[in-house]
Amino acid sequence: MRYFLIVVLFFSYNASANAADADPRKIIDDMEQLYRGASSDVKMTMVVQTPQYQRTMQLTGQSLGREYGFFRILSPRKDRGIATLKRDSEMWNYFPKINKVIKVPPSMMMGSWMGSDFTNDDLVKETQLIDAYDIVMTETVSEYLFTLFPTQQAVTVWGKIEYLVSKLPLLPKSQTFFDEDGDRIREITFSEPKVFDGRMIPSVLEVRPMNKDGYSTRIIYDDIIFDSASITAQTFSMRNLKARF
């Protein structure tokens, strides 16, 4: 989940970025700065594929800065209204059918979010890429490849992240996550760029765990509104979590 937010905000920045000015720390830092500063209101479709089943969900999502996130399931009907609120490093799920708010305990953070290949931790964690990682940039004619190595102090499960970015248009193509043994664990690919609210963004994001055959989660952005005035800290309240809609 974090990734689609990063993507959203990263590209609001990159629309105005100068490709020739390729300071990797600045690109990533700006990306994070923008992510922190902006708000977004998203409509999206999530398709979870496993060897046993395929499940399609319609979701709405709001974010405000790095600290706040809110997601609500619109369909399928059985799950309609199930919502997740993220505030700082805490997370709650709300189930309208039983009218219960359940805090996601730290032990469940690595658990799957609503059966997808995103973990609850993906929604919550706030790793600052430029603080936690040393960045090495290589460049071809059409692409930048940022290789991120965690610093000594970094608290992370990754041994390395490879971040592939195309130059024209300046859009991400993929992120590959490696464990400490150098094995590929997870890959996120970005595709089908579209213009939302005046900004070009890859509209399809696919997560594929490399150690689990046949599993993937696709997020398809249906609509995005940036910097909406209607998104305030109030959007991320317990009351709103339990509100009828």
Next chain:
Amino acid sequence: MLFVLSLSMVEGSWSNIVDIFTLDHTGHVQIHNGDYAKRPKIHKTIRDRLAVESILNDRPEVASWAPRVFSPGLAYGAAKTAPAQIFGIDPELEPTVTRILQKISAGSFFTASPNSDGYSKAMIGAGLARSLNLAVGDEIVLIASGADGSIANDIFIITGIVGNVTSFDRQGIYLPLTVAQEFLSLGSDVHEYTLLAKNKHSNEALSARLQMQIPSLKVSPWQEIQATFYKTMQSDKEGNMFFMGLVVFIVFVGVLNTVLMSVLERTREFGVLKSIGSRPGDLVKLIFLETVMLASLSVFAGFLLIFPAIYWFTEVGINMGMAVEVGGVEFDTMKGEISAYVMLMPMAFILCTAALISIPPGLRAARITPRVAMGSH
């Protein structure tokens, strides 16, 4: 006598325990998809239910069967939370394979239809009722993982409390099958078929035959499902047999002595018999028949004496007052069992051994010469 009684008690007690747990939950034979019995996963379901059910209906050895679904879940009472085991059972078929109707300690058995407020019905184990402080008529909230990765969550109304706090299903929550399938997003799939055989002793043969008919699924007799229990039972029986063997051996040393003595005592008579023309073979035959007849008589007398006792043990049994737990199954009455195995096996064993024992003294009598025999005192 003792042998028959003891064997009857051992067989009876075990048969009693086996009945208790096969009729409590396990059934005589179970059908699963792959290794569900060992490694349950919510998506290891039986899809082609029609095919399985028509086979089960066609087999004459099958007395009854019932489909089931399972899942772990989290149950919420008014103020507390507890882990729960969800059992989705068919309200019509389940009572034909288990004693669940007799196990209801409060309230009543449920139906698949929702109550007047639209809530589905549930029955919960006594342990769950106690830890969540719930009673019949209360609401219980359940959360579990659906088969499609969704988070299953719903409210149910408790219509009954099942078993006591020591039952295997004390942390269980029973839902009507169709309700459980919808709750867990399983469609019409089930995880298990449990069936009772008409003859409980031939369940392994039935299981093997069904396995041939349904090669795509795993058919297991209860001996496989409850392997640990079965092994405990077998080793207990073996230990008992060894002990019985020891007792019988000591008894036979005594019997041998008696037969030998009676032959020695009558050495002079055998000498006379030989001197008037009896052949050695006749003497062996004589002693053999004598012993076998004596043994038959005593076995028959023993049978007459022990049968009422065994009958009483089988029908009434000794109430032990306090329930004893064996392999997780409780039983409070020690019972015997009447079967061909229990009655005839010891009899045949005793007759054979008696016959065998009569041969050495017989041979001794046959070999002796009349002069030596008549000269002995």
